[in-house]
Amino acid sequence: MLGAHSLKAVGATHRLLAGCAVNASVLRTDKAYADLVAGQSSILVAENAMKWHVLHPAHETYDFDQADAIVAFAESKRIKVRGHNLCWHRSIPQWVTSLAAGQGRDVLTEHIEHVAGRYAGRMHSWDVVNEAIQIKDGRPDGLRLSPWLSLAGSDYIEVAFNAARTADPQALLCYNEYGLEPETEDGRRKRQATLMLLHRLKTRGVPVDAVGIQSHLTAGNTTEFGPGLMSFLREMRMMDLQVFLTELDVNDRRLPADVVTRDAAVAETYGRYLDMVLAEPAVTVMLTWGITDKYCWLNKEGARPDGQTERALPFDADYRAKGAFAAIRSSMERRVVPARRP
């Protein structure tokens, strides 16, 4: 479908891997979805299938059924895979949160060794730690009061990255974060705390290769992104980090119900964002968080007040390309291919 003009084809000529988050059970049961995903993507990520609660529901129990299915699908189509994620404050099963303080350190290391070890040599990258900064939690270092802080210690991020490198020396190791985009005081503080965290990690020789900018955008919000993000991306390049746009989507909940109006505003937001960020040569990967509105997570979290289906993704619920798709592709086509990294 859309063959030579697919996102993966355009990405290939503009130094960008392109893809989306996928749902393992839909991939198995819906051939049209699987074909759409395979036709557009040079990289995939599991939307939920590699999270703790799915992979490791009890201390002695791992369940790789869905994760293996995604990796097998990708490999059969020669599509790269990102792992998401090894350490997050959400999706932690209760057997972990009920451990005593400090007891999570070995559990975290074992989990990472087992999971990253299983796919060693086959993953493009891992989101090793997800969303570790939360300014309003009030710590001077900006770290979120994540259960992992007490479970595994204040250096849990370092522990996680080191374990991931040991388990899979080939995968690029990524710190993934949201809220880095806005041209607001909150955005500025989050970028600053993230920069400090990455500096600390680099200084201590912790193996971090990339930063993930989640890129959950909202149409109709004028402070959603701007020059602050571009300076941050430049800093990332100076620190020799790659930049991945990991979870791009455009929430339309602020817009009226009219579909034409919504689709135009969503497409315009995608285009303006990508025109800006793709100018940064450190950006090497772009994934949308889903591919079709039919399975968009925003219909559950952050849903429209009027109950209408979100139109946040490049394809509609009938798998037809929308203006968003055209806008993404045009921005990618406009990208001036950056000089090769030294």
Ligand code: XIL
């Ligand atoms: C979301 C999934 O899309 C939902 O299906 C699930 O119920 C909750 O998690 N940031 C992340 C992702 O890093 O893992 C989240 O995914 C969306 C926000």
